[in-house]
Amino acid sequence: MSSTWFWIVIAAVVVLVAVLVSGLLIARRRRISIAEPREVEQKPKGGGYAASGGITFAPGGEARPDPGEAHPVVDRPEVDGQPGVGDDAAVPRDSGQRSVRDVALPEPESAEEAEAETPAKPATSAKPAAPAKPATPAEPATPAAPAAPDSASTPATSAPPAEPVAEPAPEPVAEPAPEPVDEIDPAIGRLERLRGRLSKSRSMFGQSLLGLLGGGDLDEDSWQDVEDTLLLADLGAATTTQIVERLRDELGRRAVRSSDEAREVLREVLTAALSTDSERSVRALPHEADGRKQPAVVLVAGVNGTGKTTTTGKLARVLVAQGATVVLGAADTFRAAAADQLQTWGERAGASVVRGKEGADPAAVAFDAVKQGITESVDAVLVDTAGRLHTKTGLMDELGKVKRVVEKQAKVDEVLLVLDATTGQNGLAQARVFAEVIDVTGIVLTKLDGTAKGGIVFQVQRELGVPVKLVGLGEGPDDLAPFEPGAFVDALLG
């Protein structure tokens, strides 16, 4: 009997100990750990685009980049049947309720207003100058200058101006720059994070090409496949033919046998196809004019939604991070939210923003932005323009007018055309129209992170004879990188 009790007690003790031990283990697991979290392996967003340096800037001024040799029209079969002038117009994302035609042009109500619309009369002299309050990034935020009433500068967008162009009678509101709220990473950090954004481009293009070329002697079918791969990646017929010819020559001449050798040849040929003698630095640094400091003036142009505002903001960040002072001109008065968007970029980067009322004359806003830039002796004025492309005439009127009006005060040093890489051939058609309208000096190719068709770079540069200067690799504020042919080809090939 006593031994039975003995064993019962022993069993109870064992059960008790087991319950205690498991309870402790469970409690331990649930406890919040304050230890250093394990390093989560950062998955790169894509392949391997890694620029070897930061974005380079050059002073503006007289020297203009070499426009390069224009591509002969006969070599442009890839653009046959592409959208013509004006076909690419897209309705701004957030302004479905409004169009150019809907904007009524009010009759001048007073003699003064009527006078302001007279071409010969400089509007600036008819208006009091905007408050000459310096707005450096470090300055504390002050209340915005009161918005001036509407005037003759209002919806000039609805009526294409006749030549000679009326100078603007702007009513832009000069916004003081608040304290920058964002810490801007040094260039090297940004480049690290840009590593690997071209995965989609890489997977299709590089792998299939290397698969074909690495297989030894190629028969005609295989060469046809090489051509198809290049065409599918948006390199265009002329560039494709050129590249295939060079590949045939080089592979034969060097008696390439291994896939590594084939890769090297492919890299060389593609990089050579992207090289240009034109300067890739962005002319966004000040220069001297008549013994005075003159801000560099950069116009950012492109069709709706390509990323103009985003690129303008990103560029301002890079400049400010390098110690430059920047004024942003919100001359995209067509899309309601564009000025707000730019304002936010300005606030985050530490740049003043000059904006007009919605529907105001873009040239008036651009004029005032440059005026403020000169008054405040800043280093660069970046003007975000509207991207309407309803008709070539409309575009000419607007963009041409912006440039002419700005150049009454300062030379435009850089005209950056923003193209959305995901639109492929359509981007090329847009580029052609813009190049006819305005003297484009550099291309920014955005959304390369979202396309398998990075090949548009080859065509755009070849056809326009204008260098691709920058690439957009994401929506983030630091996702802007200098364009480097070698790095780009490496990213494509993986």
Ligand SMILES: Nc1nc2c(ncn2[C@@H]2O[C@H](COP(=O)(O)OP(=O)(O)OP(=O)(O)O)[C@@H](O)[C@H]2O)c(=O)[nH]1
């Ligand atoms: N993935 C990706 N998105 C981008 C890039 N650049 C811009 N975007 C996005 O593209 C969209 C359009 O950009 P915006 O800067 O507003 O374009 P916009 O040309 O100023 O447009 P409008 O004002 O309508 O003329 C936004 O959602 C941006 O975040 C890029 O390099 N990569």
